[in-house]
Amino acid sequence: MTASSEDRADAFFHALADRTRRDILRRVLAGEHSVSALAAKYDMSFAAVQKHVAILERAGLLTKRRQGREQLASGDVEAVRTVASMLSELEEVWRGRIDRIDALLNETEEH
């Protein structure tokens, strides 16, 4: 890794190391949110939420645009996510599902 990619990794891990920021990221990945709408979701000040959003933005996980007085945030993980990683995620969903099917089938057999 070059120095700049190390910096990027630092920003990335730092951004994801916080529960609130992961939660904000989940929300903005599902769709664009205004920063004030996000702030309303948490029991913390607008400024504190804005700071979390800024950290996610610096890590390249979120982009912001301005619309009137509103700042609109959306998730931007195209750069780090691929179809392959998404299918892997789906695979995990399926592995869990298959374990549950197996458990249910075994359970009814024993009865």
Place this chain on the structure above:
Amino acid sequence: MPVTNVTKDLDARTIVITAQFPAPVERVWALYADPRQLERVWGPPTYPATFVDHSLRVGSRSTYYMTGPEGDKHAGWWQITAVDEPHSFSFDDGFADADLQPNPDLPVSHNVYTFEDRDGGTLATFTSSYDTAEALQQVLEMGIEEGATLAINQIDAFLAS
């Protein structure tokens, strides 16, 4: 423990899962035909599913919702498109609004589940396809899974790039 094989077709945005279950085809079919059993396997423990309507008949629409750790509800629907009891059925799976009406703005996956007799057990093949990469991404991010998995996979992808 069922033997599980996973095949992914990146170009077709399709995942094919095969699993061997130590139960007859009819028993596995019954699990999918019975909403009370189906809801026990569909959602992860953190997002248990509740099927409101469900019947494995062509043209039938199933409705369900998953309840998240904070009581948040995520609704979905199945439209059953083909049925060959007890060997296969096909359905489209999409998202619904809180009132369980299909939301046409959200992605739909196309699914074919088949169950074949294999030495008295069942070889199950689950195929799911998404029309676009964006649809696949949206499905994964709609609260199917906990954020931790999402975050971990992002880290994996980052390190691989």
